[in-house]
Amino acid sequence: MLFLCGHNAVRSPMAAALAAHFFGQSLEVGSAGVRKGEPDPFVAAVMEEIGIDLSRHKPLSLEDLAEFDEREFDLVISLSPQAHHRAMELTRERAVEVEYWPIPDATAQWGNREQRLEAYRAVRDELIERIKARFRP
Numbered sequence: 001m002l003f004l005c006g007h008n009a010v011r012s013p014m015a016a017a018l019a020a021h022f023f024g025q026s027l028e029v030g031s032a033g034v035r036k037g038e039p040d041p042f043v044a045a046v047m048e049e050i051g052i053d054l055s056r057h058k059p060l061s062l063e064d065l066a067e068f069d070e071r072e073f074d075l076v077i078s079l080s081p082q083a084h085h086r087a088m089e090l091t092r093e094r095a096v097e098v099e100y101w102p103i104p105d106a107t108a109q110w111g112n113r114e115q116r117l118e119a120y121r122a123v124r125d126e127l128i129e130r131i132k133a134r135f136r137p
Contacts, residue, residue, distance in 0.1 A: 011080065018127050039057055044057070
């Protein structure tokens with residue numbers, strides 16, 4: 001399974017880490033972005049709150065993933081509109097199932113540090129709920 005977002009900096013790395021944390025023994029999980037972004041320190045902070053270390057995450061684009069990873073994913077979960085558009089393009093090239101989970105963009109939140117962290121926590125918590133509901137045996 002591949003989680004796909006715009007820059008592989010917030011939503012998709014969070015989702016991949018959460019899916020691996022909860023279901024890693026039964027799911028093969030990856031993440032990528034339509035384009036490669038920059039690491040986001042707020043992601044590492046809110047994931048550390050629940051015991052998951054993403055401090056060393058290096059964002060990858062789909063093209064980077066294709067170069068370094070020979071795995072074929074049978075499911076792509078897109079987390080942003082542009083990622084969903086790109087995921088649908090993948091169905092022309094591969095036999096892949098696509099699901100769209102419209103997850104808010106935490107980077108759009110302005111304000112002080114705590115207000116911004118709350119937006120990232122909301123994304124994390126929504127991803128936890130969706131992942132558990134989707135992949136629970």
